[in-house]
Amino acid sequence: MMTGNIGGAGLRGQSAGETKLCTVGQSGSGLTYCGYDVADLAENSTFEEVAYLLFNGELPTQSQLDSYKVELFALRDIPGSLKSVLKLIPADAHPMDVMRTGCSFLGNLEPEQDFSHQRHAANRLLATFPAIMCYWYRYSHQGVEIDCQTDEPSLGGHFLKLLNGKTASEQHQRVMDVSLILYAEHEFNASTFVARVCASTLSDMFSCITGAIGTLRGPLHGGANEATMDMISKFTSPEDAKTKMARMLERKEKIMGFGHAVYRTSDPRNVVIKAWSKKLAEENGDTSLYDISVACEEFMWASKKLFCNADFFHASTYNYLGIPTKLFTPIFVCSRLTGWATHVMEQRDNNRIIRPSADYTGKNPRIVTEISERVEMQL
Numbered sequence: 001m002m003t004g005n006i007g008g009a010g011l012r013g014q015s016a017g018e019t020k021l022c023t024v025g026q027s028g029s030g031l032t033y034c035g036y037d038v039a040d041l042a043e044n045s046t047f048e049e050v051a052y053l054l055f056n057g058e059l060p061t062q063s064q065l066d067s068y069k070v071e072l073f074a075l076r077d078i079p080g081s082l083k084s085v086l087k088l089i090p091a092d093a094h095p096m097d098v099m100r101t102g103c104s105f106l107g108n109l110e111p112e113q114d115f116s117h118q119r120h121a122a123n124r125l126l127a128t129f130p131a132i133m134c135y136w137y138r139y140s141h142q143g144v145e146i147d148c149q150t151d152e153p154s155l156g157g158h159f160l161k162l163l164n165g166k167t168a169s170e171q172h173q174r175v176m177d178v179s180l181i182l183y184a185e186h187e188f189n190a191s192t193f194v195a196r197v198c199a200s201t202l203s204d205m206f207s208c209i210t211g212a213i214g215t216l217r218g219p220l221h222g223g224a225n226e227a228t229m230d231m232i233s234k235f236t237s238p239e240d241a242k243t244k245m246a247r248m249l250e251r252k253e254k255i256m257g258f259g260h261a262v263y264r265t266s267d268p269r270n271v272v273i274k275a276w277s278k279k280l281a282e283e284n285g286d287t288s289l290y291d292i293s294v295a296c297e298e299f300m301w302a303s304k305k306l307f308c309n310a311d312f313f314h315a316s317t318y319n320y321l322g323i324p325t326k327l328f329t330p331i332f333v334c335s336r337l338t339g340w341a342t343h344v345m346e347q348r349d350n351n352r353i354i355r356p357s358a359d360y361t362g363k364n365p366r367i368v369t370e371i372s373e374r375v376e377m378q379l
């Protein structure tokens, strides 16, 4: 029989449905998308290939990839009224709120008419998210109204050009691509589960994705990469990092970028992004942020047996790419949209409304007394 603390235990370890998309921490293979190891994909494919893989179940041939990229390229620009809405959002807004509003507003302009349009809705969001983020950011922070179409062939390169106004180096485009691959899909994590619950009511794609963005926003989920950056930027040296982290642990504070709800000894995405962080540090000529990050990793493992999750070395990596910290989690959105949308489609393929029950821990049954007879209770 189920016990009363299931909700308090965060439903850990319980299966909440089936998926063909992804394994997390199962039988030796750390993380796979449609049967492919994430490290293999990060080494040998591009983000557009991974998006195609998730949406279709198979990697594309060259001609399939070419047509898919042409399709996405044509969907990149955002409507004028969406630009007007983005211009109204203040500079001090949380960028995840901007993404949530951008997604929701696009759903007003171009609603998913019926489920036969689900693929188009997903591709439209995939193609426009970089512009939604950068249009707001550059307008509110720099007073610049950017052209949302670039000639960059990849979405990663497109994002970096929208952000910086110039074509990024090949290495930086590749790092962006790898990062988008690593964040693309992760089974029944909190935001994906929200997307599936919403889909199970037969709601539309934009509502499912809007709910998922709101869920990813929290620092225990996607917000950890930003929180990590805030933390490591306060450490002045590897020694300082260890001293300050020891104090944080004494105060029982959570250290962002460490630990995982499913993985027990390592996160397979960490080794990949850590290697890129190192390369970028060397390219930069100043490795201090990388060195501090490595010291944090060593300290946490030695003192708590806690390991870096995907977010930890993403912080230094994005910092070396010159990306403002507040945009870290929105980049996660640009990537995870692929996983969310595919889960929505998978849920719709074999749907029954998701409606678990709860173990009741409240008052025994009672009757409503006349208001004049009620005694004031200590609340």
Ligand SMILES: CC(C)(COP(=O)(O)OP(=O)(O)OC[C@H]1O[C@@H](n2cnc3c(N)ncnc32)[C@H](O)[C@@H]1OP(=O)(O)O)[C@@H](O)C(=O)NCCC(=O)NCCS
Binding pocket: 219, 220, 221, 222, 224, 253, 254, 255, 256, 257, 258, 259, 260, 261, 262, 306, 309, 310, 311
């Ligand atoms: C990811 C996370 C939410 C998983 O939570 P969880 O499944 O409850 O974690 P666990 O069951 O493995 O926790 C085991 C113990 O380690 C502690 N712990 C886990 N992650 C920790 C961290 N980052 N810093 C300090 N202590 C941590 C927990 O508090 C718990 O201690 P307790 O038994 O004394 O309560 C959690 O590790 C966390 O908050 N990490 C920081 C946020 C983060 O990086 N999120 C991104 C995830 S990809």
